Amino acid sequence: MSSEEKIAVLGAGAWGTALANVAATGRDGVVLWGHDPAHIAALSRDRENRAYLPGLPLAAGVAPHADLSAVAGAGVVLSVVPAQAMREVARRFRDILAPGTAFVICSKGIERGTRCFMSEVAAQELPQARIAILSGPSFAADVCRGLPTAVTLAARDEALAKRLCETLSTRAFRLYRSTDVLGVEIGGAAKNVLAIASGMAAGRALGASAGAALIARGFAELTRLGRAYGVNQETLMGLSGLGDLVLTCGSAQSRNFALGAALGRGEAPLEAAHGKLAEGAFTASALVAMAKERGVEMPIAEAVDAILSGAIGVDQAIEALLMRPLRAEA
Numbered sequence: 001m002s003s004e005e006k007i008a009v010l011g012a013g014a015w016g017t018a019l020a021n022v023a024a025t026g027r028d029g030v031v032l033w034g035h036d037p038a039h040i041a042a043l044s045r046d047r048e049n050r051a052y053l054p055g056l057p058l059a060a061g062v063a064p065h066a067d068l069s070a071v072a073g074a075g076v077v078l079s080v081v082p083a084q085a086m087r088e089v090a091r092r093f094r095d096i097l098a099p100g101t102a103f104v105i106c107s108k109g110i111e112r113g114t115r116c117f118m119s120e121v122a123a124q125e126l127p128q129a130r131i132a133i134l135s136g137p138s139f140a141a142d143v144c145r146g147l148p149t150a151v152t153l154a155a156r157d158e159a160l161a162k163r164l165c166e167t168l169s170t171r172a173f174r175l176y177r178s179t180d181v182l183g184v185e186i187g188g189a190a191k192n193v194l195a196i197a198s199g200m201a202a203g204r205a206l207g208a209s210a211g212a213a214l215i216a217r218g219f220a221e222l223t224r225l226g227r228a229y230g231v232n233q234e235t236l237m238g239l240s241g242l243g244d245l246v247l248t249c250g251s252a253q254s255r256n257f258a259l260g261a262a263l264g265r266g267e268a269p270l271e272a273a274h275g276k277l278a279e280g281a282f283t284a285s286a287l288v289a290m291a292k293e294r295g296v297e298m299p300i301a302e303a304v305d306a307i308l309s310g311a312i313g314v315d316q317a318i319e320a321l322l323m324r325p326l327r328a329e330a
């Protein structure tokens, strides 16, 4: 993969725009595809994503497009649409992507209904693609501002992961490679659900000690789930697991945390997201069902799911968590 290789980004929201800017570091012709022609026209005119990243300029090398055909010929495609839209979008590009195209999933979530991980959705819809996943602590606005961070890029084929890391890394956006695709996906999907719980604790003013305890017990849940799926412990301890959990559970900049905080303050589940994408709200029920199927205890994730579905209130959930039988820490 050379710097001349064409890169396309699917999804013109906050993260898609930030990643297109990263890809356009020292490179021209990065296609930023979005499904809404009016939004793409505004992006081209303003050279700024005013809807999702106001005040941050689009890099000169980014070319916004609403036509599927603009993505043809790309050797690397970053998929950055909401997790629940991944299948539909991948299907739309089935006849556009060439065999061997690297399809890098940058969404964090599990498909409801099918309970598929994003890599499974992509493999089903794009059998010709080589699947990779990019995940880790990275707020779109931080990355767009050029603030430094490090994330994980995983592909089963290590040579592919290495080449993608070399292609997409910049000075401020450091990619570490892995072959543990599922381990990376589990971290990204679960941390969003757990961040809603952390937000709730903040919204209920439970204090910094409760916040730290929730991160540690949330990480224990994430680790148990990962173990049940046979993923590497190092992956869960790394950027896409613990790293992203700490970021998302500790910052009101996170939309998942903000949703939880609104719930904690007493807002109703259907209104608390305030129109923003909080992936954990869509993933919670699938995550809890998958854990139950495998006999994995995830009481914090279960509490989030029960609150979001309206089955219990925040105070009831806190009471239930505090009254759980005492047990060994592991």
Ligand SMILES: NC(=O)C1=CN([C@@H]2O[C@H](COP(=O)(O)OP(=O)(O)OC[C@H]3O[C@@H](n4cnc5c(N)ncnc54)[C@H](OP(=O)(O)O)[C@@H]3O)[C@@H](O)[C@H]2O)C=CC1
Residues within 6 Å of the ligand: 011, 012, 013, 014, 015, 016, 034, 035, 036, 039, 052, 080, 081, 082, 083, 085, 088, 089, 106, 107, 108, 109, 138, 139, 140, 141, 276, 277, 279
């Ligand atoms: N924002 C961040 O800091 C980070 C986000 N992520 C992950 O990236 C993914 C995308 O998040 P983010 O960019 O922040 O979300 P945003 O809400 O900012 O943007 C989502 C974009 O996807 C578009 N979209 C929605 N449905 C479809 C569809 N069916 N087909 C095509 N496009 C669609 C939206 O268009 P419209 O405006 O028309 O709805 C919008 O442009 C999520 O899984 C998130 O967890 C990962 C790391 C960091």
Ligand SMILES: O=C(CO)COP(=O)(O)O
Residues within 6 Å of the ligand: 108, 136, 137, 138, 139, 140, 192, 195, 244, 247, 248, 253, 254, 255, 256, 257, 277, 278, 279
């Ligand atoms: O995944 C993210 C940071 O790594 C973004 O988190 P939110 O989707 O909660 O804003």
